[in-house]
Amino acid sequence: MIRHIFAEALSALSYYRLRSALTMLSIIWGVASLMLLLSYGQGFERALTQAFLQIGKDLVVVFPGQTSMQAGGERSGRPVMLELKDVTAIQEGVPTVEAVSPEVRHFFPLAFNERTRSYSVAGVYASYERIRNTAIATGRFLSEEDVMQRRRVVVIGENLRHELFSGLPALGGELKIGGVRFTVIGVLEKKTQITNYEPPDDLTAFIPFTTFSGMIDTHYLQDIVLLPASNQFRDRIEKDVRAALARAHNFNVNDTRAVTIIEWNKFLAIITSVSLGLKILLTIIGTFTLSIGAVGVVNIMLVSVTERTREIGVLKALGARRRHILLQILIEGLVLTFTGGLLGFVLAALLVKSIGTLPFLGPLFEDTSGRSDIHLAVSVSALLISSTILIVVGLIAGMIPALRASRLDPVQAIQIGRAHV
16 A cells, blocks of 8 residues: 555656656755755864864963962962972872973063064973974974973974074074074974963974073963873862862962962863854754745645645545545655755765865964864764754645645545636
């Protein structure tokens, strides 16, 4: 029975080939539009998340503060300044920390040949590379030996290299920092860095902390950066670090103002919320576009039911039940919708492949590598969302004319059909 009904539905659609093809066009475009919008939303989220994580995937930054509670006989309101001993306290007393580095920054005039400009110079440890996600384009980052031997070596950001060295090779070149000669041992990859707590890495020179100590007073640190041992320790890291520093500086472990500890991944929720809002908006727009195509299916099927009123009346008079008529018209609508949907998926895949990428943060950061662009791709989640919406729209589009056809009275249907003839 089902096979016979399905064959009748296909036969009816074949008879109205032009009408069926034109109806499917609206579904094809609706599905393709929805897929493109979903692909854009997911590409936007990936690009924005990648730009956010340029500062460091699991970065935790500790800043000095001021006590707000009395502890150990000390008054409240006492400033808590970070020192190098605090780095040791974290290294030895917090097993949930994988890597830690002090950080002191100061603006110095940097000179290469006749060019001189002021840039931020940061004194750090070799572990800073892992903590801050400082990928190297050429050369290498600072090593433990550089720090131990107080070498006059420097790693520079891409924008700094471009402004000082222009087209000349920077690697191995000599750079004067505050009048002191340094050898350039590395250049960072271009960063599309949308968050920071200091000048961007692209405009910063990094030198060994010990070398920096011979140039300025580094007794007090601007901050301490660290990397959790693994994701499972994220919830503990702030508590453990605060406890270690509370022992070192004799403040109340519950005093959150004594030192400020920022887990940068907490800001990722903002990126996620913005991306989710955009994806919901694009999904709604795509669904409305697809729904317009579904309205076309409903209209065409209603016209088809009106034209076939006598045929439906005869079928009912010969013994066809209400569910048989409903199922045949519903199948016709679903075949139109799903065939158009399948062709829409194919069209979307072709369009996504041909478009490839769309500019996003690249022009803002003068990044021509394409890493910060929105890369379009047909993902499994986009297919599932589109398929679900298509099924719902297809059922609604097919059910409305199917219910109307199934409720026709056979005698009236034959009479109406004769009147149309």
